[in-house]
Amino acid sequence: MDNRAIGVFDSGLGGLTAVQALRRLLPDEDVVYFGDTGRVPYGTRSAETILRYALQDLRFLMAHSLKCVVVACGTVSSVALPQLQQAVQAPVLGVIDSTVRAAAAATRNGRVGVIGTNATIRSETFQRGLLAINPELLVPARACPLLVPLVEDGRFAPGATVTELLVQEYVAPLLAQDIDTLILGCTHYPLLTDIFRAACGPQVALIDPGHETVRDLRALLQETGGLREAGTPGTERYYVSDSAQNFLQHAGMFLGGPVQGEATRVDIENY
Numbered sequence: 001m002d003n004r005a006i007g008v009f010d011s012g013l014g015g016l017t018a019v020q021a022l023r024r025l026l027p028d029e030d031v032v033y034f035g036d037t038g039r040v041p042y043g044t045r046s047a048e049t050i051l052r053y054a055l056q057d058l059r060f061l062m063a064h065s066l067k068c069v070v071v072a073c074g075t076v077s078s079v080a081l082p083q084l085q086q087a088v089q090a091p092v093l094g095v096i097d098s099t100v101r102a103a104a105a106a107t108r109n110g111r112v113g114v115i116g117t118n119a120t121i122r123s124e125t126f127q128r129g130l131l132a133i134n135p136e137l138l139v140p141a142r143a144c145p146l147l148v149p150l151v152e153d154g155r156f157a158p159g160a161t162v163t164e165l166l167v168q169e170y171v172a173p174l175l176a177q178d179i180d181t182l183i184l185g186c187t188h189y190p191l192l193t194d195i196f197r198a199a200c201g202p203q204v205a206l207i208d209p210g211h212e213t214v215r216d217l218r219a220l221l222q223e224t225g226g227l228r229e230a231g232t233p234g235t236e237r238y239y240v241s242d243s244a245q246n247f248l249q250h251a252g253m254f255l256g257g258p259v260q261g262e263a264t265r266v267d268i269e270n271y
């Protein structure tokens with residue numbers, strides 16, 4: 001039994017799709033979330049800047065009593081995970097390993113598409129992870145830099161014409177390579193699942209990194225006796241580096257339900 005909270009962070013709101021999975025799969029766990037809403041997006045920045053930001057995010061979270069930290073950001077997981085794991089004693093989980101395992105298991109024809117931010121695709125971390133599991137896989141990849149701003153702007157439901165057109169354009173070269181599995185390699189993208197489903201068709205499996213990571217985390221906590229004592233529902237605390245008011249206005253869409261718990265602004269440059 002371990003009653004300490006699970007820390008989760010992202011460059012902004014995208015990591016809330018992992019919190020949504022935590023609510024579903026580990027409802028008894030306490031969660032402390034940090035979203036770097038003042039500095040989002042990370043995906044257009046250099047690896048050095050992403051590492052510097054991510055270390056600050058991690059240091060802030062570690063000021064709480066945590067049993068582990070989930071890096072609920074494809075970009076940070078791709079670019080900076082080993083350095084984060086070395087920086088603290090607590091286990092730090094990225095989204096890459098669980099996601100590539102799920103994708104490699106899902107594909108039938110060995111063609112797995114990968115999409116993500118510029119930094120994620122440039123790092124080739126997802127692609128290397130897939131090929132480490134099965135060197136025979138074909139792993140076409142494409143950066144989709146315009147999707148995060150559209151999602152943050154609330155344009156993710158079917159009928160958001162600009163988003164629909166962009167998604168069609170982004171996935172077209174991957175579909176032309178006959179992929180049957182697509183890694184939504186940024187935690188913002190699962191909000192676009194309906195639009196991706198329409199663009200890719202029902203035959204393409206869509207892999208959600210937050211969901212896959214939380215599923216593995218649940219198995220890990222079960223195996224190691226690390227679950228929180230059952231009986232009372234878990235609590236949630238939110239921290240952001242920009243307006244808490246703005247966060248509260250938008251977070252519900254990412255969580256798939258109302259924010260439970262307080263949201264507080266922090267000065268992340270102090271960490």
Ligand code: DGL
Pocket residue numbers: 010011012014015040041042043044072073074075076116117120148185186187188
């Ligand atoms: N949610 C982040 C990810 O998973 C991307 C957003 C950003 O560019 O900051 O990659």
